[in-house]
Structures are given as structure tokens and as C-alpha cells.
Amino acid sequence: MNKALIIIKSPGIGDLQILLSNIHYLSEEIGRPITVLAQKSTGAEAVFKHDSTHVNEVIDLGKKDFFKVINKIKSKKFDRAYIYSDSVRLYLIAKLSGISKIYHYPFFSKKGKNFYKTAQKFTEKILQRKINSTSKIYWDNKSVQMAKKFYDIKTDIKNIVCGISASGPTKQWNIDNYIKLFQDVNNKFKCKFFLFAGKNDEVLIQKIMSSVPNCVSLSKLDLEQIIPIISACRFYIGNDTGPLHISANLGLKCLSIFCDSPPSAYGTWNPNIKIIVPDGETIESTVHNTRGKDKISFNEVLKKFTDLIN
Secondary structure (H helix, E strand, C coil): CCCEEEEECCCCHHHHHHHHHHHHHHHHHHCCCEEEEECHHHCHHHHCCCCCCCEEEEEECCCCCHHHHHHHHHCCCCCEEEEECCCHHHHHHHHHCCCCEEEECCCCCCCCCCHHHHHHHHHHHHHCCCCCCCCCCCCCHHHHHHHHHHCCCCCCCEEEEEECCCCCHHHCCCHHHHHHHHHHHHHHCCEEEEECCCHHHHHHHHHHHCCCCCEEECCCCCHHHHHHHHHCCCEEEEECCHHHHHHHHCCCEEEEECCCCCHHHHCCCCCCEEEECCCCCCCCCCCCCCCCHHHCCHHHHHHHHHHHHC
16 A cells, blocks of 8 residues: 655754655655654644645654654554654654554664765665755745735845744854845845744844844744745845755755854755855865854855845
8 A cells, every 4th residue: 555654853944854855755656645753843744734745644753752653653554664863762663553664774873974965865775766855845826925915025126034043053143244244235135034033033033123124023923824935035045044944945045154064964955055154164074063153254145145136
């Protein structure tokens, strides 16, 4: 019957986006929609809302719900599972759920792995062919048109999604730099800035909104409300964060600042993403603990972003 389950351990919104093409390829190979087991923080339920061709159900992977998760999936009688992780816990969940074919990363192999390339090689080994890491989020056009109307998103304006936050302070370019960048760009073009940050980033959001005109905060919206807004925009500027990867999969032209994470693993998977790294670093040398937020050239960001949106 080819009833398949894909299990994703990584909790981030961006992580799911990078894995998206793998999910689509496996579904197409099987010839039917699959079920995804992932944490709520990935936004999987919203991301697959209009993607019933590839995914028929999303099940919440609770962090401590070992036996609850087994009970959730055992009755569904999956005949195969694809685990994008080296986790023994996730393997046991699949095994104790009665799944006969289990594909997984080699156990205890996470250290030093390139996130997107590891996933891609894993899928290619299963399929026995090359795949493309670039993917897309499927969404209904009606809600996109509604977003355009409600937020007055017009084609003669540079509509820009701004990823001003990140998962940690070392990955965030200084907010004062973003304010100056937005002010300079706003002086050259007619712009509207959509600030994609979380509820814990209100201080950053308010600081920008008090200094830059034509800003819209998305912090009080959920992902299902945000996706059509991003889809109506054309450009992304910001840190290496979930909004970057969503924007890339929605076809936006993106410029991302990598201060303290490896662009080789999180930036090169999608050609929509252009990359800036700290002075003295390269795409290959920039890694976790590079700590380069104070070595990002403002003039380089301004020039590359101006070129991108011009």
C-alpha cells in the first residue's frame, strides 16, 4: 500500500523548509501523499495546509511524549518510515509502532554534518537518483490576493520581508544597522517593510517602527496568516532565520547575513538566497561560533541589497 511516515527531529521553521524538497520527492516516488511527524515549532501544519498532493496529515512530535507518539502512529499502520535524524529515540518510536521498513541516518553521526547535504544524500540513496534541493510552498491564490488587498501590497512598491531576529543574539546583525539600512533604501525607493519576528522581539520591532516609515509588524500573526503576505512580496533581507527559508521557498529574492552559522549548510540549498559573511570569512569558513556580527560590512549589505531590489 506504500503508506509512509516521514519523521523530522529538527525543531526550526527553517529546518523544515530546507527538508521540503526531500518530502516532495519521496511522496512523488511513492505515488501518494505521506504523513509528517514533526514538532509544532516547525510550522508544518501551516506549511502543508495547501499541499495535499504531497502530505495528507501532520502529527505533532511532542518532545517528551514517547509512548503517546507511538500510540498516535501505531493505529495508522505505516509500512515504512523515513527518519531525517540519527536519533535512536525516533528509531525506537518507528520500530515500536510496528513499521517494518525504517530508513534513518547512521546512529550518532550528527557531529560535523552539513544539514541540507546530509538530507539530500540520504534521500538520493533511497531513490537511487539525484534530486534538487530547491523547493516551494504550495498556497492558494485567493488568500494571497486577500493579503495584497488588506496590506495594500502593490507592484510599484518594493515590498520587503525583514528577518530582523534570529535563534540567538550571535546570529543577529545589530538592529541599528537594519534601521540605517531601511532608511537608506527607503530614500532611494518607494518601500514597504514587513517585519517578520516573534512576540519576544517587540522591542526590536518598535525600535524600527519608530525610526522607519511604512513598516508592518507580523509578530502577532500566526504562520498561516503570514505565508500569503510573504508570498505577495518580492524581496527578503535579514539574518539566517526561519523567515529567510520560508521566503526562499515562496520565490522571493533574498539577501541573508550569516554572522554565526554555516551558509554552506543553511544558505546554498536555494538559489534564491544571496549570502553575506563577515569580513575576512568565506562561505566555507563561516561556521557556528564564527561570532562575526560586528564584522559585517554595512556598505556591502547596502550595495548588494540595493542591487538586488533595483
